Amino acid sequence: MVQTCSLLPFVEIVDRAHTGPVCSVKEWDIKVLPKIAKEKVEKYGLKFDPENLIISDDSLADAAYQAGFELAVEAGVLCMDTERIIKVSEEELKAAVREAKREQTYGRLSDEVLYYARKPEDKRPIRRHVGPFATAVSEDIFIPTHQAYALCHHVDMLSCGVLPTVYGREVKAGTPYEVLGEMLTVRLLQEAVRRAGRPGMPLAGGDSTGVGHLAAWSYDHLTWGDHCVISMPSDLKTAFFLLNKAAQATVQGYKVYGFSHPTIGGYAGGPEGAAIMSIAAALMCVAVLKADAPETNPYDGRYFGNSSREGMWGRSLCTQAIARNTNFLFGVDVDVVAGPCTEMVLYETASGIINSTVSGAAWTNGIRPVAGRYRDYLGVLEGYLMCEVELATCGMKRKDANDLAKKIVPKYETVLKSKNAPVGKSIRECYDLNNFKPSQEWHDIYTKVKKDLKDLGIPLT
Amino acid sequence: MLRLNLFVRSEIMNDEILRDLKDAVMKGDEDAAKKTATRALESGLNPEEAIDKGLAKGMDEIGKKFENSEIFLSDMMMAADAMKAALAVFEPKLKEKGITHKRGTVVIGTSRGDIHDIGKNIVATMLTAGGYEVHDLGFDVPPLNFVRKAQEANANVIAVSSLLTSSMYYQKDIVNYLRDMGVRAKYLVIVGGGAVYPKWVKEIDADGYGKFADDAVMVINTLIEKKEQRPILMEGKKILREA
Numbered sequence: 001m002v003q004t005c006s007l008l009p010f011v012e013i014v015d016r017a018h019t020g021p022v023c024s025v026k027e028w029d030i031k032v033l034p035k036i037a038k039e040k041v042e043k044y045g046l047k048f049d050p051e052n053l054i055i056s057d058d059s060l061a062d063a064a065y066q067a068g069f070e071l072a073v074e075a076g077v078l079c080m081d082t083e084r085i086i087k088v089s090e091e092e093l094k095a096a097v098r099e100a101k102r103e104q105t106y107g108r109l110s111d112e113v114l115y116y117a118r119k120p121e122d123k124r125p126i127r128r129h130v131g132p133f134a135t136a137v138s139e140d141i142f143i144p145t146h147q148a149y150a151l152c153h154h155v156d157m158l159s160c161g162v163l164p165t166v167y168g169r170e171v172k173a174g175t176p177y178e179v180l181g182e183m184l185t186v187r188l189l190q191e192a193v194r195r196a197g198r199p200g201m202p203l204a205g206g207d208s209t210g211v212g213h214l215a216a217w218s219y220d221h222l223t224w225g226d227h228c229v230i231s232m233p234s235d236l237k238t239a240f241f242l243l244n245k246a247a248q249a250t251v252q253g254y255k256v257y258g259f260s261h262p263t264i265g266g267y268a269g270g271p272e273g274a275a276i277m278s279i280a281a282a283l284m285c286v287a288v289l290k291a292d293a294p295e296t297n298p299y300d301g302r303y304f305g306n307s308s309r310e311g312m313w314g315r316s317l318c319t320q321a322i323a324r325n326t327n328f329l330f331g332v333d334v335d336v337v338a339g340p341c342t343e344m345v346l347y348e349t350a351s352g353i354i355n356s357t358v359s360g361a362a363w364t365n366g367i368r369p370v371a372g373r374y375r376d377y378l379g380v381l382e383g384y385l386m387c388e389v390e391l392a393t394c395g396m397k398r399k400d401a402n403d404l405a406k407k408i409v410p411k412y413e414t415v416l417k418s419k420n421a422p423v424g425k426s427i428r429e430c431y432d433l434n435n436f437k438p439s440q441e442w443h444d445i446y447t448k449v450k451k452d453l454k455d456l457g458i459p460l461t
Numbered sequence: 462m463l464r465l466n467l468f469v470r471s472e473i474m475n476d477e478i479l480r481d482l483k484d485a486v487m488k489g490d491e492d493a494a495k496k497t498a499t500r501a502l503e504s505g506l507n508p509e510e511a512i513d514k515g516l517a518k519g520m521d522e523i524g525k526k527f528e529n530s531e532i533f534l535s536d537m538m539m540a541a542d543a544m545k546a547a548l549a550v551f552e553p554k555l556k557e558k559g560i561t562h563k564r565g566t567v568v569i570g571t572s573r574g575d576i577h578d579i580g581k582n583i584v585a586t587m588l589t590a591g592g593y594e595v596h597d598l599g600f601d602v603p604p605l606n607f608v609r610k611a612q613e614a615n616a617n618v619i620a621v622s623s624l625l626t627s628s629m630y631y632q633k634d635i636v637n638y639l640r641d642m643g644v645r646a647k648y649l650v651i652v653g654g655g656a657v658y659p660k661w662v663k664e665i666d667a668d669g670y671g672k673f674a675d676d677a678v679m680v681i682n683t684l685i686e687k688k689e690q691r692p693i694l695m696e697g698k699k700i701l702r703e704a
Contacts (some may be wrong), residue, residue, distance in 0.1 A: 025599075029582075034535040080576070134624045136656075164626050173574020173627035181627075208627065209574050233576055266579045269533045301579060301672075302530075304655065374658050375626075376588060419697030 002127060006093050010250045013288050013336060016086040018077035026236075028078045028085075029267045031078040033235050036075050037273040040067040046272040046317075053405040054355050055320060055396075056398035060119075065321035068279025069093065074418045077232070077284050080239045088287050095285035099234030102327035103291050104255060106157060108225045111193075114154045115293065117327040120320050120360040127363035128154060129204050129227075130383040132161030135331070135372040137358045139165050143192045144433040150196035151436060154387035157202045157227060158367050160189055164375060173209045182212040186221040202226050204257060204365070210241035214248060215267075230289050232300075233258040234268045235277050238288065246289045255415040257331070258291030261299035264310050271310040274298035277317040282330060294322075295331035295365060303416055304371040305337040307348040312405060315352075315361045323360030334366035334386065337416060339424020340379025340431075341442045344353035344412045345369050346449040349382050350409040350458065353389040358401040364390065369424060376426040381438055381446045388450075392459045476504050476534075479515040482547060486519025490547040498550035508551040512562050516544050520590035522590055528675075534583060541589040563594050566622045568611045570598035571622040571640025571654070575628035580654060584620065591678060604634035618681055621686040622654035629656040633665040640666075649684050649691070653677050659694045659701050672696035 023032060043061040055061065076087040088096075102117045114229050115127050131149040142163060143244045151160055162173055163185045171181035185205075188368055193201040204227035213229075216222050230245045232238060249256045254363055268277035278296040285294035298314035300306050306315055322330045334352035338344035356364045365383040393401065415421055427433065430442040435460035438446065454460045492515075501511045518544045523540040526532045548562070555562060556640035563567040569585050570668050571578050578600045585597045598606060615647050619639075623629040632652045651669040652662060653676075662670045668691040669684055671677030676695040683693055694701040 030535040030538045034533070075470075164628050170630045170633075172630045173625060176492050178627055208468065208625075212627070239576060260667060263534075263579050265527075265530060266534045268537075270530060273533075373655060419701060 008088065008096070008287060010247065010290055013086060014247070015412070017082050017084060017243065020076065020079070020084040020086050023078060023085055024083050025078065025080055032317060033075055033267050036071055036199070037268050037277060040071050041269065041272045041275055043067065045140070048271040048310060050309045050313070050404060051406070053309055053409065054316045054358060054398050054402040055313070058324065061317060061320035061324050064093055064276055065279060065325040067322060068276040069283060071276055072280035072283045075236055075280065077288050078237045080237055086238070086288060086308065088284070093218050093283055093287055097283065100286050100326065100328050101292045102312060102329070104203035104329055104459040105229065106198045106225055111202070112324055113202070115329050116163070117323070118360045118362050119323050121358055121395060121397060122360055125394055126357050126361060126390050127156045128159045128390060129331070129363055129365040130367070130386055131159035131379050132156040133159040133193050135157055135161050135250040135368055135378055136164040136375040137161035137378070138376055139168070141376065141427065142188045143195065143230050145427055146192035146435065147196045148431065148436050150193045150198050150201055152384055152387060154391065155383070156331055156363070157194060157204050157418050158189065158281055160185070160203050163188070166382055172212060174192065178208060178212040179215040180210055182216040183221060186216050186259065186369040200225065205421060206231050210244050213245050217252070217254065220352065224255065226255070227257040227293070228254040229257050229259065230291070232258055232281055232285055232289060234260055234262040234281070235460060236281060236284060238281070242289070245412060250290055254376050255293070256289060256291040257293050257295060258285030258289040259295040261297060263301040264298050264314060265294060265301050271298060271314040271391050275317040278314070279321050281334065281456040282318070282322050282328060288329065293329040293331055293363070295333060297332045303337050303419065305348070306414060307352055307412065308415070308434070309409060312351065312355055313411070316355050319356060319359035319361050329362045331363040331365055332361045334364060335371055336367055336369055336370055336382070336420040337357035338412070339370045339374070339377050340382065340427065341425040341439070341445060342422045343445055343449050344415060344422060345379065345424065346385055346446065347408050347411045349385050350389050350453055351405050352394050353386050354396070354401050354405055354458070355396055357390050357393045358396050358398050374423065374426070376428060377424060378427045379424070379438070379442060380427070381393050381442060385446070385450065388460055389453070389458060392461070404457050408453070474504055478504060479507055479511065482511060482515030483522070485515055486540050486545070487522055489536060489691065491543045494543040494547040495550055498547040501551065502554060508554050509560060509562065510547070510552065516547055518700040520544055524587070524590055528596045530582050534579065537586045538582060541586045545589060549703070553681065562592060564592040565618060565619055565681070566594045566614055566616040567618040567681065568596045568607055568614060568616045570602035570607060570622070571600035572621050572623040572628040572631045573601055573603045574631070575623050575625050576600045577624040577654070580674060581622040582623070584653070584677045587674055587678045591682065604631045604638055606644070607635050608638050612644070616648065617685060618649045618651060620651045620653070620677065620681070623657060624655040625668070626656045629661070632657070634668055636665050647654065649681070649688065651677060651681055660697070662692050662694055667692065669693045670695065
């Protein structure tokens, strides 16, 4: 039987932002969304299990998917500018799932790379976005810092940092400085990948305001090979400046990376609510933002990261739910709280990457030490470890991965809960950006932790 | 005997009212909070007692439950709204007596160019629970709006959150406006959010920084009493000796 395509045209999404049911932002945040999320969590009996950081219960993942799907249909997406809800029907959402891209190429020339939908325990490699990942990187070291990540041939796409100044002036949101800054950022990134010998390497840019984004995606800057980043603020919200980006991307044919990070403890509730909110957000990124590659996972607001047990469990649940029930090019990110040149940052990286790889993510985005809070606090080696662990754990059974995760998490959990994770060192202090080598101290830490991870059972080379 | 009975009945009624006020806050029921506050006044219950032994008790419990992840942000915000609704009923009586229950007045918001507000909402709610009058300007707030609202509300504190580096710079603008308008000394400026790092506080001559929501509240509590200790930088309930 021929299925008719009933994809929602983007212009109709914008119409619905003007005509949908009225709801204030406050009402949405504290009454509408929490109520629906709570109902779905209870209906499907979802409960956080601190001993199953990487779940292997398919029926649980499928139940979570159903819960997230129903949440998406019943809630919709709130447009904050009009305070009206963009509703998407069950049929329209099913069409979005059915018609979503299951393969996509990024990059150009010899750096062109094919992304594909993965499933839990998938033996095929996961794609790797690695880099400063929205951390502010000083103008004077912007090129070599990005070059350092691009030099690793296991990195598929460069996860770009943020330029805090342009020609010495602060890049302030919504000002001409931001326009100049975003355009300079793209030029510097293109130079960085060229110097790394990877001129066609795809770039995944930061989430700037509307003017900055449009400047970066204007003629001769970011192109069809790159990832166009558009956020969906938690929880299930959008705004005109985000829909403006989506409008341009739709007309120009850019490949959209839509992301959302529902907060554990926030409006969605606990890890269960945040997980199903992540699922709903992934669906709506595809249906409303027209994302080619949604990236959604719970964020543990208590620690500014997702390496806690709750974060791990939630991420595993939403990744498997999406991977099992859709063919989305679904991504997850790994948000760590420790800083570079520390053992903790490497253990957090390892636990997070094992999780996303075996749970069936198509790609991961990382690593952002100290949650990106400190300018230039990057170590590069955490990104390299991300690649090594991913390669080593493709095809691993979820049960085995969970056993591993339960050995790794205790290595940092006490410090995580103390909310006093080590800040570590800046890239200037732990990495030689002239010769692209870590400091001896950082190299020794990396070697020590890598050996420990091998001894724990990760088949690293 | 009759007098004793009346006294006992009055005590029992007061206990009931206090319990109902606490319950209304814990359930986030604004209507119940307002009605019970009205009942409290009609029964002659001292409004300060009603606040301390009723409303504040409810918010204390809510705060503990939030800390233990038994409840979440929306529950806490509804509790704070219920408390505010009851306080609004008590306000005229307190004014009449020349009493203020307020610990201070805070203007809070997310900086221009930024729509992230969860952390800011947690801080605003905790400040309300802590006895502050809070004016929440929302998100994407231009710097002058903070200043004007602070002047209008006769605030003590301006608290600004930024998750994005590009919006963080507007925190400096707020300090600069206050200085250039000759009113810098009138307001404490507290900064926070995912983009903000401790050194930034000194760079822009702000007064305080808290990494987590409870840090921000502790910093404000301390500076309200002891402004001379500025700047105070706190992460994970520990004061940083160096930025």
